[in-house]
Amino acid sequence: MPPAKKRARSYDPAKTRAAVLAQFGNVRAAVRTLTPEQLALPTRLGDWTVRELVAHIGAALTAVDRLLEEPEPVRQDGRLPDWPSAVTADADAIAGTARRLAAGRPDLGAHLDEAERRFTGRLDAHPGGRLLPTSAGALTLADYVVTRTVELTVHTDDLNAAVPGLDVPHDRQALAACTRLLADALAARAPGGSTEVRVPPYAVVQCVEGPRHTRGTPPNVVETDPLTWIRLATGRIAWRDAVADARVSASGERADLGPYLPLMG
Template sequence: MPPAKKRTRSYDSAKIRAAVLAQFGNVREAVVGLTAEQLALPTALGDWTVRELVSHLAMAVESVNRTIELSAELSTQQPAPTPVLPLLRWPFVTADLAPDISRDVKEVAASASPDELFERTAGRIAALLPATPDDRMITTRVGAMRLGDFLVTRTIELIVHTDDLNQAVAGLGVPYDRQALAACTRLLADALAVKAPGASTEVRIPPYAVVQCVEGPRHTRGTPPNVVETDPLTWIRLATGRTTWREALDAAHVSASGERADLGGLLPLMR
């Protein structure tokens, strides 16, 4: 994948911070009521149980705490790391981390109950995040990033895995924070435009995102000849491999018109 050339969308810092905390809170509230039987249920994520999935959700936010603490330690020893990972590159560099993440998840899930993990993480982020600016350079698993950019990636982790949790536990119904869902949708839509640059196809994900992509004749006025439209959760499932293009079409969860409107060969964007 070549370096991203698309101009990065700007995100409102206060809204992103509030969204991450709100979605984390939504999951935490649901996790408190899970029974031992529910925690032992399987998920669609390989051999992960619900217990391991909710541990990963806690880890997605705990990683913010760890990177903030590490950046504070490094700032007293050496210059801040050079930013090497633009936000729009993040969706394309996470797949290789899966084995390490799975190992860490299993260790964390075995070390403490979900309630303990969420309580500890909530207390730490409440103390660390307000005092740390968005332009603080942090070291993540995939390289140096701005804290503000890393927080946007947390909306993907939280929304995608909240959906996984809702799919695994019937009737759980963890709500999706609107701002977190919007940021997740937009970043994954922009990632599609990076992967397939062009302006022949318009992808609409109301009410959050519209992007143009795919090489071909550029459309400038009137109704675009190639249009794809879907809802945010279907888009997120397509972009992360939770459902396939054909499944979404057959279920009428996505509409596609025009000879360049078939996105099946471009999806998923990340796994």
């Protein structure tokens, strides 16, 4: 008998919306303190400056507005765990948009204010089941908002890494949703039940083909903290470096996640 199909993880739309707005608010407050010199600093995102990174963070919210302007797909054919891999293919276009926005929005505070206004207005005007044509296929509006927690959480970490002394806080709900979606993306990329990946306190998934564990302590276990997991999943740090620095605990012959990472760039 084939194994039972795993039920997709569900997210509370109200909590997700609140998490996105909380994390966006944290970034917006920090951006108001940045000097022109700090905005010109390089980031770990290739040749992006902090100004371009901030412009992109605003675009993470206005993407909802843009997709709602497109014709609604006739049926849902996308899966939320497939979004991280799908969006990687758009990296060049995303970078170009960030540069154009940074050049055309001298007042970044106003850019972020407008992004939030449009985001909340669109969510108020459309049901969560409204389908959007995303790079991962047609997803519901409610599911696409979950992807915004990934964008905001990851880029908050990028912002903190780029500006010495900056410490933009991570909203707990946004961090949780981001961690869970990236963990589910790993399980989608490396399906199986031989390895248990633990990211306490937010996520536990089974992945990697091989003998399925059913009782007791799993023979293959990977454990790390949420921010380290997010950095691994997005290519900010390499698997071998995280293991060598003891930021990841990996035990068992199938506990090497290096071949499956990063999940998105």
